[in-house]
Amino acid sequence: MLIGDVARRSGVSARMLRHYEALGLVRPTGRTDSGYREYSADDVRRIFHIESLRSLGLSLRDVGRALDDPGFKPSELVDDLIGRTRERIAAETELLARLNRIGAADPAGWEDVLQVVTLLQALGSKSALTRQRAALSAVEEVPVPVEALVEAVLNESDPIVAGALRWALAQSGGDGPALVAEGLGSARAEVRERAVRTLAELPDDTAGALLRDALAHPDVTVRRYAALALGARGVTDAVPTLIDMIADGRHDTDAADALAALAADPAQADRIATGLVDRLTRAGAGSLGRRRLTEALADIPGDVPSHALADLAHDEDRAVALTATYILGLRGARG
Incomplete structure (x- = not known):
């Protein structure tokens, strides 16, 4: 079978087949009298194996090891691929969330986009002072999507910054209370506590209804903060x-x-x-x-x-x- 036929049947371009050959991944069984590459059924089968392994995210180097190294342990490589894939998904998810937030801010031009990006980066800064300033700017200077403020307040460990973020969230309106309440279902106790304490400082009727629901929460800390907030109301x-x-x-x-x-x-x-x-x-x-x-x-x-x-x-x-x-x-x- 000539290279053109193999390319049509396998979906791998002739250029890529030559690249595989240069790397030693697959070699044509022979040559025709005219010097053209000739592939056997086993060669074509190996090409399909290469493509299958590449579809899992393996590099061509790892593909070669998997096919030719008798001591190769696929479990280790698969575990590594799982870890890398999770990291990539997390990074892509974070990027998608950031893009959604920028879109929600309804920027009129690139200057607005850059302002929102700068503020989002400041909210994620390692400096507590920078995060606090960003929280204040979110109300006074640059409109930030409620989702970004909610994420920031649920992950904020500094009490002063958390207070600034809760204040900013209270000024923003929108779906803030419902988004904060999702934090009550977190597997992390500190996030659940931040969520109920944030709800306690949100003034609207929606927050009050959510706090009533929190009185039946399985986390006793959530119930206590909800009760204090409701008692004050x-x-x-x-x-x-x-x-x-x-x-x-x-x-x-x-x-x-x-x-x-x-x-x-x-x-x-x-x-x-x-x-x-x-x-x-x-x-x-x-x-x-x-x-x-x-x-x-x-x-x-x-x-x-x-x-x-x-x-x-x-x-x-x-x-x-x-x-x-x-x-x-x-x-x-x-x-």
Whole structure:
């Protein structure tokens, strides 16, 4: 079979077949009387093998090793190819995301494109100060797509920069809350925490609904931050989680302040007081937890907490009894 026939049947150009020959990958079995290359069926089969291996991303050098080296271990090369392919996909995915962000900024000219690119690079800088300046510029100078701000805030470890990014995101509007909420599903605990803390600083109704959903999140840290944010917004759905936080000693002072603010509504004061008392008398609260719950009753107005404190003044736990007695004295003085 002549080189032209082989090229037509294999889809490999005659030029590439000559290149393979120069590299020693495939050699024609013979020559015709006129000196033309002549390929056998085995030669053609080897060409197909070469093309198959190249389709996996192997270099021509590796193809030669795979076909001719008896000690060649394909598993090692395949593992290496998998790693390189993943790196390439990650790089291409990052490029695609960047291009989408530039497109979303709706640049009017190349100067706008360069400004957005510069700002995106600054958001990914190793310098915290540079990232902070970029966050401020995203609002004051160069409009940046919400997706870029969300990615930056979910990956930001510096608390000062994170605060600037959350502020910038709050000013940007759009689909920010929904995009941030996707971070609640991250496998990384720190990303989930950043997501809920960011939602807590977004003012719109969408963020509030997402925070309500977060009260049922399997991550207790997410539930706690959601409860604090909702309590500050006057959402009573947060009450059970806030009470648990006091009992567990996790952000208990902030949780008690949130409950006190919610209890300013007379319709909620008795419900909150009852919840505190129920949690206080539940098995497993522990001495310190019961004392913290007793202290939380101090800022809840109404008769229900007063009656509960009167009972607690005779509690078997001396620390609880003394705390309740002291609080009753303060309430009496105020009354």
